[in-house]
Amino acid sequence: MEQSTGGGYHGIPRWIYAIAAAGGLFVLLPLAAMAARVNWPQFIPLITSESSLTALGLSLRTSAASTALCIVFGVPLALVLARSTFPGQRLLRAFVLLPLVLPPVVGGIALLYTFGRQGLLGRSLEVAGIQIAFSTTAVVLAQTFVALPFLVVSLEGALRTAGGRYEAVAATLGARPTTVLRRVTLPLVLPGLASGAVLSFARSLGEFGATLTFAGSLQGVTRTLPLEIYLQRETDADAAVALSLVLVAVAVTVVGLTYRRPGTPGRRSVLEGPGLAGAGAEGAGLQGSAAGGRPGGTR
């Protein structure tokens, strides 16, 4: 497992480095190109304009809220997917992961037909005096919809890697299932949960298509930073570039500060030897280092 430090053998052919470098450049070069186009003298005024600050504030608040929602729904989902078996489990997993590959605009339309005024639930909500579409709540829901799979994938991977053996031992020591979850399972997968939450936050921050479709673009209410950037691009390219850089900076800071490399926590949880009644033994290699899941959001 050790690599890159000292003179240890890592077995990577040299040409792999060349391709890896090209891949890295493919991501870095556009960012650099964008940074080169920034109107630096006007940078501060551009990003501190009222509409920019409003959009940034809204983005941060809604992303925080949707991350919280992702944790609330994603943790139970990941637990159910990783730890239990029931008919239709594969189907459930497929549907939970669907937003990863779905164009966000499709997600927005789907949400509209669910929570919109004429939607499946929207009509009843309307009677109760609750309007969701084209509100800040809609922004949060749209972001949650697209970001939830990131948390579920990360956490499910972490849960499978950790295996069920600690939980089994905790149960035989007399701990109720809720106690096991609180005192053993969650602390064990905390790094995976944190990674998942950070990825969800980053995905929420970048969410555009579903938000525009389901929540619209109302300044201060639903116009998040990506929407503001898109709008500014039509009228003021300098502002769009400056704000893009801000978004990149925020994303890099959040991910860089909190995202842990999958599989780094020094825990010997990878199951060796005969498992307890085979429990968990199969979980070990399955997803391996899936903690972290698929990075990079689709815009």
Add this chain to the structure above:
Amino acid sequence: MNFRVQATVGARGFDVGLDLAPGETVAVLGPNGAGKSTLLSVVAGLLRPDSGRAEIDGKVLFDLDGGAKTWTAPHHRGTALLAQEPLLFPHLSALENVAFGPRSAGIPRKTARESARKWLAAVDAGELETRRPAELSGGQAQRVAVARALAANPEVLLLDEPMAALDIHAAPLLRRLLKRVLAGRRAIIITHDVLDALMLADRVIVLEGGRITEEGPTREVLQRPRSRFAAGLAGLNLIPGTLTSTGIRTAEGLEVAGHQDEEVFPAGAGQPGVAAFPPSAVSVFLTDAHGSPRNSFAVAVTDLEQHGDQIRVRADGMSADITPAASADLGLAPGMTVYFVIKAAAVAVYPA
């Protein structure tokens, strides 16, 4: 006031019944895949058997035989499990690990910690209380795991090869510790090591293919093994067959002469029986050497290996220990046909 379990797991061909008196420790021996871990999982409630019933001192752990099925969740059973690996919770200190059981039982934090300190001291790990599991050696971690299991005050302690993952220095230490803490405690210990059975258990059961093939006081099973597995543990050759007036007759018609202890085993010609003899009692010849009262079997050598300062000759499921010089004189090599000769007086014959 007893612990009793009877369970079948169809998919694993498992069908085992077992009783434990208060304070009794039973060692479960058997080859890999014999169902030893299945037994512990069923008792701990981690695996639901197809049928069966278990109770501790009148408390029903599960009852799947009657119409109204009963199933007690693992955390209500009082069956703490100590596995091959310590499985200490990595995010908790040694002290908090040991306090986990008492805390789960609803004991206040302070009292639970005091109890945990007491148990850490009992396993000579008092100075480790602030350490994280990652900072402990394998032996230290397993000692803390023993303390954690005991602190949960289990009705039955389940030990699944607790010494198997330890190095040769740590294992004897833990064995001594277990001998101390298992005294007067009801426990089931799975082991591959005959030494564990001798030192820690009052009684052994041998599991093979999901069934109990042998059961009895440790010393008796090792002195007079009836299963090939137990004979292997005791370091004895074992030949099964039918009792005759002079020894036993195998299914292939081979006569084995031996001595029967009539006082212990009233002669029962026609009953199933076994002949047991140590490899050291076997002499190896290249030609058939007749002479009464001796047994002489023509066998094909399968393996030769160093065994202590002797050479162990394996042939047709039997072993002979001879000196390296004798081996060289005979020019032994796998595939050769030789004669294993055993004095009848060295062969113990008893009912199976």
